[in-house]
Each structure stands twice: as C-alpha cells, then as structure tokens.
Amino acid sequence: MRHSAKFFMVAAATVSAGLLAAGPAAATPSTTWRPVPDVLHSGCSWKEHKASKFISFANCAFVTADRTHLQSMMIVENRSTKKVKIEGLITTNFGGDIHCKLSDFNPGLHTSCLGPTKPMPAGGPLATTKLIMNGLPDEI
Secondary structure, X not given: OOXXXXXXXXXXXXXXXXXXXXXXXOOOOEEOOEOOOOOOOOOOEEEEOOOOOOEEEEEEEEEOOOOOEEEEEEEEEEOOOOOEEEEEEEEEOOOOOEEEEEEEEOOOOEEEEEEEEEXXXXXXXXXXXXXXXOOEEEEO
16 A cells, blocks of 8 residues: 655755756666765654664655755665665655665665655645665555
C-alpha cells in the first residue's frame, strides 16, 4: 500500500548542487548518494526504519525563495556500529522522482539523495520516500 505524505516545506535558496541530469533511457532518473547539503532541513519528516532503530530517514523538500520551484530530498543517518546497504526511491506528484542507487553506508554517517528541481505543482507537493536497507523496504 502506498502512502503519500505532504512535504514539509523548507524555505531555502535554490540548491544548485542538487540539479541532476537523467539518463536518456531511464524512466526514473538515478543518482548516487551525496553529502547532506549545508542548508536548513529542520522541517523534514523523519522516521526510524522498521528494520533498525539505528537507521533513520527523512522526506524533505527545498523551496526556492520565490516559492515557484522545489526539489525533493531524502536524508539517511546511520547511528549503528555496522555498515548497511541502502537504496532509495522518491516518488512525487511534480516530476521530482529519483532513484538513489544501491550503496554501502558506513556507521556514524549522514547522506542524502536529491531529486531534480521542478515547478511547484498546483495544490501543493506530495511525495513518497522509500528506503530499502539491507533489502528491507520502509517508506514515509
């Protein structure tokens, strides 16, 4: 069952580092995990992964100052003492979908996956953020 969660808006300047190019044959573009951008993300919706209380992930959005464009983002933190494998998928109602490739994720770190910057949809943005950790999916 899919659940859509209203994005928590994070007022911020355009995050130019998050602009991504899609591969020509990809239905949903893919990207690698990257450092968490140095911008305010306190309005994100956080959840502990159902497979481990030490792995948390967040559903976020950055909005341009003029509120005409936004960018989806997933943040993951590993508070455990073990390396895990993570993969993510953000599905939106505004074309901000992104697949976050399977990757090793070391203990004590934070990482993020940024979708493309897109126009703000009429009626507001909706998104589902799915984190697959060691093969076990969970979503916000």
